[in-house]
Amino acid sequence: MSPLKSWFNIPHGSHFSLANIPFGIISTASSTSPRVAVAVGDHALDLDAFAANNGFSALSTIQPHQAVFSQPSLNSFAALGRPVHSVVRKYIQSVFAEDTPYPEVLKTNSALQKQALLPLKEVKYHLPFKIGDYTDFFAGYHHAYHCGVMFRGPEDALQPNYKHLPVGYHGRASSVVVSGTPIHRPQGQFLENPADGKKVPIFSQCRKLDFELELGAFVCTPNEQGKPVSIDEAENNLFGIVMMNDWSARDIQAWEYVPLGPFNAKNFGTSISPWVVLIEALEPFKVAGIENDAETLPYLKHKSKENVFDIQLQVDLKTSAGNSATLAKTSGRNLMWSFSQMLTHHSITGCNLQPGDLLGSGTISGTVMAERGSMLEQSDNGKNSVKIADEERKFLQDGDEVTFTGVCGADDDALVGFGQCTGRILPAVDLGL
Amino acid sequence: MSPLKSWFNIPHGSHFSLANIPFGIISTASSTSPRVAVAVGDHALDLDAFAANNGFSALSTIQPHQAVFSQPSLNSFAALGRPVHSVVRKYIQSVFAEDTPYPEVLKTNSALQKQALLPLKEVKYHLPFKIGDYTDFFAGYHHAYHCGVMFRGPEDALQPNYKHLPVGYHGRASSVVVSGTPIHRPQGQFLENPADGKKVPIFSQCRKLDFELELGAFVCTPNEQGKPVSIDEAENNLFGIVMMNDWSARDIQAWEYVPLGPFNAKNFGTSISPWVVLIEALEPFKVAGIENDAETLPYLKHKSKENVFDIQLQVDLKTSAGNSATLAKTSGRNLMWSFSQMLTHHSITGCNLQPGDLLGSGTISGTVMAERGSMLEQSDNGKNSVKIADEERKFLQDGDEVTFTGVCGADDDALVGFGQCTGRILPAVDLGL
Numbered sequence: 001m002s003p004l005k006s007w008f009n010i011p012h013g014s015h016f017s018l019a020n021i022p023f024g025i026i027s028t029a030s031s032t033s034p035r036v037a038v039a040v041g042d043h044a045l046d047l048d049a050f051a052a053n054n055g056f057s058a059l060s061t062i063q064p065h066q067a068v069f070s071q072p073s074l075n076s077f078a079a080l081g082r083p084v085h086s087v088v089r090k091y092i093q094s095v096f097a098e099d100t101p102y103p104e105v106l107k108t109n110s111a112l113q114k115q116a117l118l119p120l121k122e123v124k125y126h127l128p129f130k131i132g133d134y135t136d137f138f139a140g141y142h143h144a145y146h147c148g149v150m151f152r153g154p155e156d157a158l159q160p161n162y163k164h165l166p167v168g169y170h171g172r173a174s175s176v177v178v179s180g181t182p183i184h185r186p187q188g189q190f191l192e193n194p195a196d197g198k199k200v201p202i203f204s205q206c207r208k209l210d211f212e213l214e215l216g217a218f219v220c221t222p223n224e225q226g227k228p229v230s231i232d233e234a235e236n237n238l239f240g241i242v243m244m245n246d247w248s249a250r251d252i253q254a255w256e257y258v259p260l261g262p263f264n265a266k267n268f269g270t271s272i273s274p275w276v277v278l279i280e281a282l283e284p285f286k287v288a289g290i291e292n293d294a295e296t297l298p299y300l301k302h303k304s305k306e307n308v309f310d311i312q313l314q315v316d317l318k319t320s321a322g323n324s325a326t327l328a329k330t331s332g333r334n335l336m337w338s339f340s341q342m343l344t345h346h347s348i349t350g351c352n353l354q355p356g357d358l359l360g361s362g363t364i365s366g367t368v369m370a371e372r373g374s375m376l377e378q379s380d381n382g383k384n385s386v387k388i389a390d391e392e393r394k395f396l397q398d399g400d401e402v403t404f405t406g407v408c409g410a411d412d413d414a415l416v417g418f419g420q421c422t423g424r425i426l427p428a429v430d431l432g433l
Numbered sequence: 434m435s436p437l438k439s440w441f442n443i444p445h446g447s448h449f450s451l452a453n454i455p456f457g458i459i460s461t462a463s464s465t466s467p468r469v470a471v472a473v474g475d476h477a478l479d480l481d482a483f484a485a486n487n488g489f490s491a492l493s494t495i496q497p498h499q500a501v502f503s504q505p506s507l508n509s510f511a512a513l514g515r516p517v518h519s520v521v522r523k524y525i526q527s528v529f530a531e532d533t534p535y536p537e538v539l540k541t542n543s544a545l546q547k548q549a550l551l552p553l554k555e556v557k558y559h560l561p562f563k564i565g566d567y568t569d570f571f572a573g574y575h576h577a578y579h580c581g582v583m584f585r586g587p588e589d590a591l592q593p594n595y596k597h598l599p600v601g602y603h604g605r606a607s608s609v610v611v612s613g614t615p616i617h618r619p620q621g622q623f624l625e626n627p628a629d630g631k632k633v634p635i636f637s638q639c640r641k642l643d644f645e646l647e648l649g650a651f652v653c654t655p656n657e658q659g660k661p662v663s664i665d666e667a668e669n670n671l672f673g674i675v676m677m678n679d680w681s682a683r684d685i686q687a688w689e690y691v692p693l694g695p696f697n698a699k700n701f702g703t704s705i706s707p708w709v710v711l712i713e714a715l716e717p718f719k720v721a722g723i724e725n726d727a728e729t730l731p732y733l734k735h736k737s738k739e740n741v742f743d744i745q746l747q748v749d750l751k752t753s754a755g756n757s758a759t760l761a762k763t764s765g766r767n768l769m770w771s772f773s774q775m776l777t778h779h780s781i782t783g784c785n786l787q788p789g790d791l792l793g794s795g796t797i798s799g800t801v802m803a804e805r806g807s808m809l810e811q812s813d814n815g816k817n818s819v820k821i822a823d824e825e826r827k828f829l830q831d832g833d834e835v836t837f838t839g840v841c842g843a844d845d846d847a848l849v850g851f852g853q854c855t856g857r858i859l860p861a862v863d864l865g866l
Contacts, residue, residue, distance in 0.1 A: 132565075133607050138693060159691045160632035165622050169693035170603035170700070174566050174785050175658055184659040186782035189598050189730060199593035203730045206782075225608055225702065226617040226862055249782065258592045260571060260602035261694020267603070268782035269658065297622060297636045299866055349619035349639075349682065349701035350862065352607050429659055429783065433732055 003414035005098040010041035015417020022275035025126040034072035034126040049116040073130040078220035078239045079355040125274035129356040136360035137168035139337035141290040143363040163294035166337035172267035185428040186268040190251035205428040208250035209396040212363040213373030216244035217339040225352040234340035240276040243421040273421035285408040290336040307338035320399025323389035330371040436847035438531040443474035448850020455708035458559040467505040467559040482549040506563040511653035511672045512788040558707035562789040569793035570601035572770035574723040576796040596727035599770035605700035618861040619701040623684040638861040641683035642829040645796040646806030649677035650772040658785040667773035673709040676854040706854035718841040723769040740771035753832025756822035763804040
């Protein structure tokens with residue numbers, strides 16, 4: 001399929017080609033109310049302004065719902081359901097198409113172009129959804145395996161349940177922030193020398209601060225409490241995907257996690273990329289995930305093999321001294337469980353999911369060091385150092401900035417990208433303790 | 434202190450004496466919008482109607498905020514902060530006092546009495562808060578110890594971290610329901626015969642469905658992300674307390690919980706009592722919790738010993754055949770960690786808590802069988818049966834109704850009670866699988 005050509009200047013290599021049309025929440029210095037936008041090339045199309053100026057005049061189905069574009073979150077738009085998202089995406093593609101059937105809407109309407117097409121450089125991002133509940137999974141097979149080898153050896157690397165269900169836990173919704181928000185180094189309780197046998201914890205700044213390279217999926221369609229979502233329906237309940245950094249305090253985690261799982265180690269902040277890429281836009285990039293040699297119970301069984309997305313992911317670290325390095329390159333194909341399987345499993349007991357709920361994939365790593373999506377794996381839990389020019393890292397230091405980049409496709413004029421998810425570590429807050 | 438006398442008929446033994454004044458969200462058949470009320474004796478005082486009819490005319494501080502009483506949740510009222518809750522509670526006490534200084538407000542205003550004083554029997558309860566995040570702790574010492582003995586033996590009953598921090602995990606907020614809402618038996622994945630060594634799970638209806646007797650605390654005052662709440666401030670950030678049933682699927686839990694903690698075993702439903710009892714009303718019932726013989730780190734150290742509440746708790750089970758029995762009587766004093774310690778620990782990494790966030794205590798059990806707050810403990814994980822007239826139970830059966838009752842005090846005219854938290858088990862939904 002040849003790329004969609006536009007009358008609008010979309011730079012080669014842009015993550016936001018016409019094949020994409022991701023949704024987000026933006027504001028600007030001159031108009032500070034957060035509102036809905038899509039990204040096109042180096043610009044955001046402000047859908048609130050677009051709707052208010054008859055932008056949707058040729059799309060009668062969306063007109064009764066136009067108020068959703070003035071909302072400070074995507075929740076209301078998402079709740080309209082995937083058929084509506086698809087119609088809006090395709091309409092916007094057609095508005096930007098070189099041979100648009102609606103030239104008067106934007107192509108020849110320079111007043112609206114000026115008002116609604118905002119350079120991304122001038123845009124402030126907000127959290128795309130008001131997140132009700134956030135659940136984090138552990139579906140990255142190689143990450144689960146590496147961590148298991150690290151802590152339990154290769155014989156017991158994977159827990160007995162790993163290949164039978166997408167292991168997950170409830171995360172903290174309130175502290176999910178949009179890319180660009182700095183994160184204070186957390187403080188908490190942990191064992192100073194876990195190996196010395198003394199189980200006397202200290203209170204301290206985290207010394208093993210880490211990132212986790214993940215994907216996150218947002219729910220659009222709710223299910224009632226008591227009514228599970230079947231594996232065949234699950235993907236229809238998903239709005240789209242973001243990149244996610246599940247910041248982790250490894251020393252706190254190691255001490256607290258028995259027997260109820262990670263808590264303080266993860267609750268201080270989770271960063272997501274600002275643009276949510278619709279599942280529909282990712283459809284061409286579906287691939288088979290990591291093969292599961294265990295028998296999958298029928299309630300989790302997909303009809304086809306291609307259920308994860310070949311999103312090319314990259315992790316870069318930039319130090320406060322200005323040095324930087326690419327730490328890892330990997331792909332969304334390294335998941336053993338799909339977001340549909342996560343959603344179905346999540347709901348199988350009758351748990352209700354709601355528009356704006358966020359599902360995290362778990363850390364995505366490949367098989368070799370250059371593909372590993374956390375410092376825990378990169379440094380073998382602090383045993384080795386990672387080189388960043390003439391600096392070294394075992395875990396993150398204050399001032400370090402971690403940036404994820406994600407993109408699908410090889411045609412520079414038809415990329416479906418996620419932009420970046422970035423966050424910098426600020427020093428711990430002085431508690432006067 | 435002699436009990437506050439009222440011109441209004443508050444029955445002896447009522448949980449809702451003038452010493453209480455708990456807050457909730459109600460509606461009625463004739464007025465279906467959920468709104469704020471307080472309970473007084475056998476009646477709810479509809480604060481929306483009360484405010485609209487000059488009920489707060491003598492309380493100038495609340496007048497600019499009266500719109501909070503028309504809200505369908507307590508979030509906005511709670512966010513006004515504890516000094517405001519206190520003023521409102523004391524004002525309502527004075528309005529109902531025999532020698533009220535404001536007789537014209539309600540005592541001699543029969544029109545408003547008729548409109549705003551609603552018999553509890555005619556009231557429909559709604560969830561008191563829109564819950565942003567729900568966190569469940571494990572602070573019931575005897576429960577933690579019993580369960581540890583059951584699964585690991587008496588030597589390793591408590592994990593090494595147990596006495597050093599309030600162990601907790603993030604729970605599922607979307608499926609918290611108000612007392613009276615029935616709960617479908619969950620279905621899910623578990624090992625049929627965990628002891629046989631074969632790690633091949635089945636998909637089935639839960640066979641080990643359980644209740645957990647807990648208390649829950651609601652947050653009123655938020656803390657910013659990155660800014661922990663000190664132990665001395667923590668209680669000021671708490672609105673009030675409810676009873677909570679953390680329904681649990683033990684077979685699902687045993688299979689899924691390694692290494693990230695309980696997930697599907699708990700996410701299908703959590704029930705809370707409708708009336709939230711303010712911390713201020715519970716103040717006279719503060720007692721020392723279970724003594725902790727480990728050194729508590731300074732950030733978690735209370736200045737005084739009395740930090741938990743002597744709430745007398747009772748669990749009753751009624752079967753569909755109409756048999757019933759009291760399974761357990763215990764007290765809130767069986768906690769080793771206070772809600773203030775839970776909140777401070779929760780925030781110590783910088784995690785932000787918000788008005789309406791819910792903290793669960795973990796199961797509250799005493800030392801002996803007649804004090805144990807779960808079937809897991811009552812039946813020793815299904816080894817024994819509990820007698821209910823001529824019926825027997827190891828875990829819950831369809832049609833079983835579990836009711837918690839909680840009350841503070843001994844003076845029948847000054848009880849500070851929670852009413853009931855009840856829920857009945859419905860059969861599993863037919864999934865056609």
